[in-house]
Amino acid sequence: MSLAATSVSEHGFDAWLAHKRSRRIKNWLIVAAGAAVLAWCVRDTILFDTDWARMGGALGIGGTLERFFWVDWSLAPKLLVPALETLMMATLGTILGCILSLPVAWFGAANVTPSRFILYPLGRFLMVLSRSIHEIIWALLFVGAVGLGALPGILAVAMRSIGFISKITAEAIENIDPKPVEAIRAVGGNQFQVMYYGIGPQILPVIIGTIIFEWDINIRRSAIMGLVGAGGLGLVFFRQMAMFNYGGVTLVVLAVLALIALGEVVSHFARKAVI
Amino acid sequence: MALASLQSIPAAPRRWSRYRHPQSTIRFAVLLAVLTFLAWSVAFLNVDLLRILGAFPRLAEILATRYFPPDLNYVSDADFIRSVIRTLEMSLLGGFFGVVFSIPLAWLAARNITFSRRIAYPLGRFAIMGSRSIHETIWTILFVTVLGFGMLAGTLALTVFCIGFAGKLFSDELEAIDMGPVDAMRSVGASPLQVFQYAVLPQVRVAFTGIAIYTWDVAFRAATVVGFFGGGGMGWYLKRTTQQLESTRVAAILLVIIALVLIAEIGSGWLRRRISRMR
């Protein structure tokens, strides 16, 4: 008995060693391949593509950087209105995104979707579409459709938000406890009541957390909408850049940071109040 | 118990209302404030609510008339395909360096295992929050201004973006680890680096790999537009065709972007699922 056990374990030990060795070789191969790909990328993108002469060496870079450090505080009063615009754009975009997310999440949640073969894939596709197109591109498309102004910015932010909000919401709906839903059906509740009383309270904390999170992100998104013609801090950034007033650019960046810090504080308290 | 309650039915009618004194008032006040802010925003930004509804049919109409049919010849051009490959390379480099730099920063910014809560923690947190707070587009423009047009600027912008993105996820993951092994390693006198290697890394390795792949996925999406602001890659084509109003070419580029992002998302999802199964 004990003899048999020893021989088995010795055999097992050899196999284990061999397995371990082959695994180590495999790991090294993966690392080497990765390193080669990275080296090739560095060669291709950085070494060959960069115009080192025009950069002007360390001195040239230092000179440009220095101009960023002389912050142009005189611009500060002119930033208040654009900052407010940015905040409003983010808020309205988030709200619109939530409204648009409702049907998408409903269609794209496997357990409540009205039709499994048409609307479920449609919902899933809209989620991916919303996330795969960058907000800049959404903004360009909407500037083409509705013209310049805050509206295309709001729409772009909203479209970009749909993907995340509806994906998380759909997942929350798929993970609900089905028992309360059954109870509401058993008392004779209709489809709306089942959703509002059976599903709603269960997913509400997740949804509110997600909305707050998305609003936070949307502040930084709407801060760049001005680059493609949608007002707010981005427009000031663009103008300061065009005037080569790098001190003003730094101030705009600082303003964005301040706005986001404000957003963090608000969302911290909002999250605390909800959960 | 039930019998007792039978006898104790009070004569006076009981009252119940959904209204609770301080809580309900506060809730209504907050709701009112939010709604006021929304109404003010609509007025301040001059947003026509009807135009919001009209925007979607209008977009569909424009896509159907001006952007259709997409000029697929344009995107099968060798130069364009090269720019796609360069976009991919930038996202790989940005993702790689972003992950490499964000791991130590996340270590500093994880409250439970940081070196010192007074100095290292705020420092790491500020670095991550700072890179996160500024949009990748702004980073691109800043790097282009300092370093000139080209993929170096784009790669650096993506690196900073990935530091912010992955750093947050990494530090959240680190803050959720089981502290038992950490305390055990500390009690045998291990140095911080040893603690990190032997007690922390084994717990988070799988999650970190998943996050790294996800970071690349997100970096690739961002990489498609850094070229729009001079960062190199396919975004430059997007800018040129948009400015010259070559809508059918824009449509073709957009289709390519959607297809590539889809492939990246499916690929990264598959890889992440495989890795989490290896756990």
Place this chain on the structure above:
Amino acid sequence: MRHEKNIAESRATRGSTADTVASMSILQVRNLKVSYAASGPQILKGIDFAVDGEDFCAVIGPSGAGKSTLIRCINRLVEPTEGDIVLFGQSVRPLRGSELRHLRRRIGMIFQEFNLVNRMSVMDNVLSGRLGYTGAFRSFFKAFPREDIDRALHLLERVGLQDHVDKRADALSGGQRQRVGIARALMQKPEILLLDEPTSALDPKISRDVMRLIRELATEFKVPVLCNIHDVQLALESCNRIIGMQDGYKKFDGPSKGMRKQDLDEIYAMEVL
């Protein structure tokens, strides 16, 4: 008697065939067969029984006998595959949409795991029993009519939860939660109560209290009860009629007093006790 007359009247006003009703039981189940998948095993293999106005009827049997499926068929939480269920003189199987909802709101149901909405208050959970009678506007703003709120308060007091009205449902203990479930079912002014293992998630002492409470309330409101129960002793104590099931067939049907040891042995023949 008074209760039966009421039901007969309400049926007449709802326009069903009042003259045939007088001779019929409240619930009749005929040759009921259920299988979950088209090719899957049959859970119920042809069940016949009837429930009358005074009945407090327990369905007992070993696990997997199809007790829960039987109960859930009656308000169509599970779809029957064959046979007929006649409730309040109305055939249940062909009902669709709002007809089905109107039937369901006349049936109170108490669940094994209470099936409360955990993040809602006790009051809202009890009020949700009235949803079948509440319009879209009122249900959206949770603005239930005064009489519903009064009834909810009365019922909560009746089940001994008057001090927990505004607590969240997940802050209560198991026994308390089931009391909320009872109050919710009674909110419907049900004409029949279905109990799906109401005590299996509770410990024995609380189980007895809860069953006694249900029994009291059923007598007080004159509601017939169809109850699926695992604990034979508890069934014999609290019910006046027993239906014994085994492997999808009915094996016993009679008053609980007339039940003998050998009847039980037959029902549980296939289970190792």
